[in-house]
Amino acid sequence: MSKSPDILLEKVYFSYGREPILEDVNLRINSGEFIGIIGPNGGGKTTLLRLILGLLKPDKGKVRVFGRPPEEVCHLIGYVPQHLQFDPAFPATVMDIVRMGQIGKRRLLIRGQEQKAAEWALRLVELEQYREKNFASLSGGQRQRVLIARALAGGPRMLLFDEPTANVDSSSGQQLYRILAELNRKMTILVVSHDIGFVSRHITSVVCVNRTVVIHPTSSLAGQDIIDLYGQDLSLVRHDHRCSDKGHSCLHS
């Protein structure tokens, strides 16, 4: 038997009421991969993410993370939510927020190590000089990096990232993916995005989500697929193109 994959979904079905969101999803993500999860709005990206995090239960099928049910291991997943949902006036310093990534994990980190881990995480996202600044005073891109540091401070084995480039300018986006590529040497990374153009140089596989799930090694995915995926008809998706070095552009309508 090979080592169990970091994420395993077998015949997973999920619906909200009568409306099916995901059907017959089979997914296997191995340790060390850098996965881009793409698909149209309402296609089930967020649902897939929430199933992996154990925030939702599938109607049918099996979800395993590190070989365990997700709710048992969700503290090992570093989750980076969309930064737009936060109260921009929340009274806390950057360091306060990063340290929030360590609550509930006192079993994993000895007290003295907590501060060190938090500082390491801040250095990694290139924000150590901002540690005493107010979270409210940061730019969108900086806030997002604070949230990455918060996820890293808890010592996760995997990073899950929801819409990292939403409302972040392109130079911040590039810096972000440079940091993620660096982190990918140590841990598995999943990025949910409608904007795959940014990611493609670093990712190992793309997972296309639109009711069903299709996995492409990056080398077999073409820009046309993505454009098609976002089009009206799922059956138009083609899987026979080569991708270019520059990656895919997503003409998101």
Place this chain on the structure above:
Amino acid sequence: MLAFINDLGQFPFLRMALLATVLASIACGIVGSYVTVRRSTYIAGAIAHCTLGGMGLARYLQVEMGIAWATPLSGAILAALLAGLLISFLQNRPNMRLDTVLSAIWATGMAIGILFISQTSGYNEDLMSYLFGDILMVTRTDLMLIAGLDLVLIAAALFFQRELDAIAFDEEFARLSGLPVRLYDTIFLLVVALTVVLLVQLVGIILVVALLALPAAAAARLTGRLPYMILTSVLLCLLAGIGGLAISYPLDLPAGAMIILVAGIMYMATACIRERTARQA
């Protein structure tokens, strides 16, 4: 002002009112800060207003039915805890609109209260004191209860500060970190309910939300971290409470309303300070 200080030495009821203000400020600053950063002042409002139902029912049972233990305070506590549990149960249901739930609790509670009060002799004085409170009528029992609540709140704020902050900032992340967020939320709502009830005795149903929200909002403008915000908020509550009492007493004005007015002025003043420093920066 001088008359206030003079009478303070003379009248025990005034000293009681002052002590009540000090004790209430502690509870108000701590709970008000969390209510504000969690954006749940509307929850506090709903709980406050529905206590009228509990007070009205209890007063009716006491006066008309001769049930001695049914004091308005015990009725209010019961109604507030009930509302707190109901909100905590309903707010996690999918497809539930929290604002609708709160409006329903808010209005239904008041309606029940008004119906019972209308059937109780002494209609007007009761209603007025419930709605607007009377800090000069505060009893020894009230003081003991507020002091007890203060102790619990201080302990909770000290021991669970990081957890409370993390949940206030990002509930979902806290849940993923393995915190029992639902449990924290339910306890939080019950604590808010108790605080609201005790503050209602001082400033009344209508004004209690302002006392929770205004000093905390002013403190948020002056500070950048939650622990400092809480401390500042306690101080501002104290300032508004003592200031309101000292101004209203010699003029024979309602103390609760004056306290809120001072808090409102402080809130607007911090907005101006913030505006000026922002322009200078």
